[in-house]
Each structure stands twice: as C-alpha cells, then as structure tokens.
Amino acid sequence: MKTELYIARRMSMSVSGGKSAPAVKVAIVSVALSIIIMLMAVGIVQGFRMEIRDRVTGFDSHITLLPETNEYTQTTTIDFTPGLDSLLMAQPGVRSVDLTASTPILLKTREAFKGLYLRGVPHDYDFGFLQSSLTEGNVPRFNPDNAESDKILLSKATASKLSLSAGDTVNAYLVADEIRARPLVVSGIFDTHFDAYDNYYAYGDLRLVQKLTHIGSNEGSSIEIDTDNFDRIPHTAQQIIDALDHAIDNESVNQGFSISTTLEKGANYFAWLDLLDTNVWVILTLMTLVAAFTLISGMLIIILEKVQFIGVMKAIGTSRRQIRRIFVLLAIRIGLTGLLAGNAIALILMLAQHYLRIIPLNPSAYYIDFVPVCISPAAILSINAGFIAVIYLVLILPSQLAGRIRPAESMRFEQ
Numbered sequence: 001m002k003t004e005l006y007i008a009r010r011m012s013m014s015v016s017g018g019k020s021a022p023a024v025k026v027a028i029v030s031v032a033l034s035i036i037i038m039l040m041a042v043g044i045v046q047g048f049r050m051e052i053r054d055r056v057t058g059f060d061s062h063i064t065l066l067p068e069t070n071e072y073t074q075t076t077t078i079d080f081t082p083g084l085d086s087l088l089m090a091q092p093g094v095r096s097v098d099l100t101a102s103t104p105i106l107l108k109t110r111e112a113f114k115g116l117y118l119r120g121v122p123h124d125y126d127f128g129f130l131q132s133s134l135t136e137g138n139v140p141r142f143n144p145d146n147a148e149s150d151k152i153l154l155s156k157a158t159a160s161k162l163s164l165s166a167g168d169t170v171n172a173y174l175v176a177d178e179i180r181a182r183p184l185v186v187s188g189i190f191d192t193h194f195d196a197y198d199n200y201y202a203y204g205d206l207r208l209v210q211k212l213t214h215i216g217s218n219e220g221s222s223i224e225i226d227t228d229n230f231d232r233i234p235h236t237a238q239q240i241i242d243a244l245d246h247a248i249d250n251e252s253v254n255q256g257f258s259i260s261t262t263l264e265k266g267a268n269y270f271a272w273l274d275l276l277d278t279n280v281w282v283i284l285t286l287m288t289l290v291a292a293f294t295l296i297s298g299m300l301i302i303i304l305e306k307v308q309f310i311g312v313m314k315a316i317g318t319s320r321r322q323i324r325r326i327f328v329l330l331a332i333r334i335g336l337t338g339l340l341a342g343n344a345i346a347l348i349l350m351l352a353q354h355y356l357r358i359i360p361l362n363p364s365a366y367y368i369d370f371v372p373v374c375i376s377p378a379a380i381l382s383i384n385a386g387f388i389a390v391i392y393l394v395l396i397l398p399s400q401l402a403g404r405i406r407p408a409e410s411m412r413f414e415q
Helices: 002-012 022-059 082-089 128-132 156-162 206-212 230-249 267-305 307-315 320-356 377-394 396-404 407-413
Strands: 063-067 094-108 113-121 134-137 151-155 169-175 179-190 201-205 222-227 257-261
Touching (some): 022 128, 022 320, 022 377, 082 094, 094 206, 113 156, 267 320
Parallel strands (some): 113 201
Antiparallel strands (some): 063 222, 063 257, 151 201
C-alpha cells in the first residue's frame, strides 16, 4: 500500500515543488466549489428556517388555548384556575403556560392615530424575542407587588406613524360600551420586519388590560403554551386536548376550549420554507453530479496521459489490482484536497456572514434584513460523508479502465 500511495502522491502533486497537472487542478477546484455551494445552501436554508420559526413563535406561542365559541356558548374569556394551570403544566413537553388578554385600542397623538391590539402579558413573560428586535428603549418590566404598569412596547411601524420615541406618552382609547382613555408610556420600540404582526400588536401589562376590559384577575382571552420541542408540537397539542377532554368529563374543568398551534397559524411561512428545502435538494444533486463528472473527466485525462507509465508498470510485474489502487488513491487525494479546501472556505464565509451580516436582504420580501446562516456540525458531517461516498463510487470506473490497459497497447501512445 505504501508504494501505491507514494506513486499516487507523485502523480498528483510533486512534493519537490513541481506543478500539478491541469486536470488535477480543475478536479480539485470543482470539488471545492461544489462543497462550498452545498454547505452554504444548506446553512442558509437552515438559517432561514430558524429565523422565520423564531419570529412566528415569538409572536404566537407554540400552542394557544382560546375559549370555545358555538351556538350554545359565547364566552370570550378564559378562567385560568390553579387546577387548569396544574393540568397543563403536568403534560409532557410543556415548558411554560401564560395567561394573556388582548383588546383593541386606539392610540392617538396630535398628528395621527392608529388602531391595534394591546396584548397584556404577565410579569414573568419571556420577552427574549422582542428584546433581540429592539431598536430603541427597553422591554417593559412589570412588578407584581405594585399596581398595574402603564408602560407599553410598540413596533417601529406604529411608532413611526405616530411620531413616538421611547419615553413618550401616548393616549390610548378603549371603545366599548363607553369610551375610556388612558395615558401610556412607550417603554421600547421593536422591529421584527414581520408587518403582519408589527402593524397590529403592542405589548403591555396583563393587569392593565384586565382593568380596562373589566375582567377578573384570573381571566384572559387566551392561554399561551410553549413546548420544549418544536418538532413535537402536534403531539403535545393532542396530549393537551385529550387531558382537557378527560378533565371536562370529570367536571374538574368546566369550560370548553379551542386549540391552535403555531404550525397552523404560520402555515404560509412554513410552506415557503418547505419550497426552499426542495430547492436545496436540487442544488445538492446538481453539485454532486458536477463534481462527479469533473472528477471522472479529470481521471480519464490523467489515465490517457499516463498510458505509457501504466504499460511500463505492467511490464515490470505490477498487477492490475495495484494499478487500480494507484488511481483510486490519486482520485481520493484529489477529492480530499478539494473537500478540505471547500470546507475551510465555506466555514470562513458562513462565520463571516453569521457574525458580520455582510450580505443584506430586503426585509419587505424576505422578512429578514440579512442572510441568516446556521452552522450545523451534523449537517456538515452528513454532507461531507455523502459526498465522499459518491466520489468513491464514481471513481471505480476510471480505475477499472486503468487496470485493463495492456503493455502492448501502451506502445501505440509512444511519441
């Protein structure tokens, strides 16, 4: 094996500083470019999927319980009893349960006005997503030991229309049986680039919304449930439905619910991501074929250039198996060189984009203002392993051809 490896190394790249054959260079560059495109395509699509998923679930919880409404029941609020809280938290996969209350309000300044929904959230609500999207100010903090807070969190679109900044006061009007007004303080301004949500939601204290809508301290318009595994949302939702049905039958829960998941509410976004997955498979297939054909072509050119060498090796007693092994090792050396170079360049490019966000996007079209990149070790290893396997399989044919060349036939190529 050492002899074959030495010969393969000398045939591909001279350790003494000699230049590689053009066919070798082309094959290495082809493999490198193919693996760069494949890794970046997968990384970008995975990045898109994570960013879009985080934005959709940032506004809507994984699972939402709403009061059931039908021809017999017209309840618009949920009574969040300690028993219901314990029942939901006891379900496998449930990470957090929050009571929220929403009401339509009208925000008005001297110059403009805007209608939207004020979503009241509890003091321990996870503002992590909105915190990461802040452009000004801070997320509001609600002290459960004090009276309800008058601080709200607005989107950049709403703040721009009303000419508001963090720290400004705006009058909020609630139109019900009577018009009620309440001055509110803008704690912070966020911008997620999701116009479908940014234009219609503001965040405030749950107790403030309960007071404005005259509902009890344990009542709200929805229960938001987050799970610890996004991929198991449908399974967890079904568990919750079964548990609630059983509790209603036992009369430990005396209210019906309708349930929805973020997969249903964000179906359009996830369908778009599924189309991107299809495009990635097309790219992976095409790049693999390009690299394979280039390697086969390069190996055939090298074999034709080395016909006399093969004839001489056969004449001095080298077996067909040893000749095949030389060219397989040569091909593996070329493939691994291109693979290592491609991986290094792809990782550098992805890290630069991940941390520096060099390549921007139009947020009105893509919902994100930069190209997201997810660097997944599992995906990188899988692509490399599959790529190596394909390269090895497609190089069997050229090596077989090299092993079948006879010394007498090689004389025809003598110059």
